[in-house]
Amino acid sequence: MTSAIDDGITERQRLLSIAAVCSTSFGTGISFGIGFPLTSLTFELWNQPSWMIGLAGAAPPFAILLALPIAPRLIAKFGPVGSIVGGCLIGALGFLALALFQSPWAWIAIRVLMSAGFAMPWLVGETWINAVTREETRGRVIAIYAMVFFTGYAIGPVLLQALGLHGPLPFLAAAVVTGLSGFPVMIGRQLAPPVEHDTSLNVAAAFRWAPVAMVAAFVGGFSEITVLSLIPNVALAAGWSQYPALALLTVTTVGGIVLQYPVGWLSDRVSRFAMMIVSVLLFIALALALPLALTNPVAGYMTAFLMGGVILGFYALGLAIIGERVSASGLAAVNAAFIIMYQLGALVGPISAGMAMMDDAVHGFVTIVIVTMVITGIALLVFNRMERRWAAEALDHG
Incomplete structure (x- = not known):
């Protein structure tokens, strides 16, 4: 298949286009970073049981999974800009609605x-960035x-901490940030x-177009959410304080943020598939080293830093x-399938890891991690x- 490079624009236009979609990604990252802790901490203040808190945390990925199969058709109908702006406005109105309806089920x-609205800027952003990027710089741009995005995601909880949980301020701030996220595009x-959007290509058929990328998405979601959710628990079990x-x-x-550019730079110079295999092997080595590394704070932090680079690298390499x-x-449909696989990995990872950690957390x-990485390497x-x-076969039939 041919690459999705758009050669009909000047280099300056290409850079401005990339800057616009990256700016929007930063804003939506902040929105994600505010939304998850705002919900879980508010449910804690309401003295909700743990299963309700878990249900609230699972609601966004399930909504995204439901929205993605029809999203490519909506994007083709409303266009990339209309889809991003519409999704951001739905998210902004959602934050305002949270302030008005103080009920767990609401x-x-x-x-x-x-x-479901946020699924649109997420999908369009990935499709947009791949469509305007030249192949020789694709890894670095992605x-x-x-x-x-992840810098925005990391800023979200810090911003929420500064605003507090009481009163309308956190909801208004989140709504403003989310609404303005569509402004750059x-x-x-x-x-x-x-x-x-090729109407003959649905999300299920899109898996055949880039199966290696689908594996990367699944393991990216699995490893990212598992590690970021449970690494503090692993450290506590190893004797660390809170x-x-x-x-x-x-x-x-x-580590995930800082190491992304070196990973992207390298992926523009060597086989991205080979880098996926190396990343799998490196993650296995880091997991094997983790119990010993956690006996020393410096070694523990170094191992976690490198783990962050590997787990976020899976996603960027797959994209x-x-x-x-x-x-x-096929970009929109394949990217939708990619995000679906990522969300499935994000759902399966913490559950399976939590079960595996019941008797011996570390x-x-x-x-x-090792079992998952071995299966990933084989796949x-x-x-x-x-x-x-x-x-x-396609060349033979062509």
């Missing part, structure tokens, strides 16, 4: 609706896109790439592989071979 329903609307254990989470996030291998007409965590090799065979 909050869960509102979070479902606003998260790395910057990921860094910007409105300014750069003339630089938006045309988003095509604040150093939470600092370990911060170090993991910082770059889509841009490398998928044509423009070694249970290590075991589930990558199998699907890469299948992808090559499909490509050869």
